[in-house]
Amino acid sequence: MTYPTEPLAGPAAPAFARFRGIALNRRLAAPLLLGLYLAFQMLPIYWLMRMSLMTPGDIMASAEFLPTAPSLGNYRTLFTDPAWYMTYLNSLSYVILNMAITLSVALPAAYAFSRYRFLGDKHVFFWLFTNRMAPPAVFLLPFFQLYSAVGLFDTPLAVALAHCLFNVPLAVWILEGFMSGVPREIDETAYVDGYSFPRFFLTVFLPLIRAGIGVTAFFCFMFSWVELLLARTLTSVEAKPIVVAMTRTVSASGLDWGLMAAAGVVTILPGACVIWFVRNYIAKGFALGRV
């Protein structure tokens, strides 16, 4: 093969697609295929948005691509009925609580795993990870009994604690990767300069891994926000999250699909905002975590 048209040391960024012969094909085919795939990704979400603009009667009547008689009535119900928007706030409160608890536990733990070798550290690391593998269904009943016994049942704190089951291992895992990327010399230099450990940790170390903290918070948010089984079992009235409220939209006239779809769209929004903020770090988060 020869490359008469391109200098060898040319700009390397799109080097991927620069192989002769398929270069032209790829230039057209790649965006096309990707576009098709993204369309496949967006269609179900579009369908949800379409339903959210319609009345239940219209939804059951047709499968036209565009919404018939679109209106914002469903959203109006969501934001004026306290039974709905309180559940939304409940969801947000346990997700944020969970993020706070997870980070405050996982940061020191991850630091220990990345900086010290101690007896059985590998085993503890793997054991932590097994918690991520446990099906929530396994822990359902014990959680229910435990939290009922200590009076946490039906509070956001109960759900936040229960979600630590799978978020803490993941957080330790991701943070450990980021922390191991920080050279140990930085710790040593700080001690030589007379920093105490807490001061070093808070003012020097944490800023260095803030991308990692952002990514971890994103994953905690994601897994806590989307979980239903534990959230449903551990709450009844006071702390009912929105995902649970959605499963109970059955009224006298049957299932209100329009309202349900609107609630669904509303649950996607915070996620979309969070993604937008961390879009450049999402990929990194896992790449740096050790296996």
Add this chain to the structure above:
Amino acid sequence: MALVAFSAVIPLMTVVNYSVQDIFGPGQRYFIGVDWFREALRDPEVHGAFLRQLAFSGIVLAIEIPLGVAVALLLPKAGWKSSLAIVILALPLLIPFNVVGTIWQVYARPEIGFLGRVLNDIGIDFNYTGDAVSAWATIVLMDVWHWTPLVALLAFAGLRSIPDAYYQAARIDGAGRLAVFRFIELPKMKSVLTIAVLLRFMDSFMIYTEPFVVTGGGPGSATTFLSIRLVNMAVGQFDLGPAAAFSLMYFLVILLISYVFYTILQRASAS
């Protein structure tokens, strides 16, 4: 440690407790050893659910991993197009599980959903509430839609960590696209793909909410996976003992298979 105890150790020990006792009411507990384990192991429903679960995990892994890698290869490297594509890709990951179920429940309906209507229009008899094959196709497609982005993002992260010098060297050597993929990109993606396979296996093996919302385990028990069976047992019939025994074995199976995966993939990336 108190937190770990609260959210992991105590619940797990409670399960162990249940699994070896016969509980008639408060204060009336009898130690019965391994009877519940025996009962759960003999339950034909559990056997069916286990086989279905294995088949399901196998199918989704076989589709999602190659598809995710392909999507990652297609993604633009940088710029606003890349950001936009990543955001669209990541969207399904942040939709609550039961909303995913709800979306697909409607989306795949022949009379009111886009997918169901299109499939029926082109002459495929598709009705997931009555036909087991359609139900399976719906759930597999839903899982592919939901989780392929995770694999794609991971693979993309792996691809981005490859220094450009590698590509330049390959170009000088006259390597074709396939050779670049086989000898540069694939080996470099191994560690992230290990994570992808592990996460996807664990999560697909534990899948509960989505099939529960879409098909409720039906038609018949065609899509009753292990979690659904377990929750039916524990909450529906309130058979705490067998359910706890079942949970423990379920957990052990996941642990075992994950460990095997982990070891195999570690070996593969070491050699």
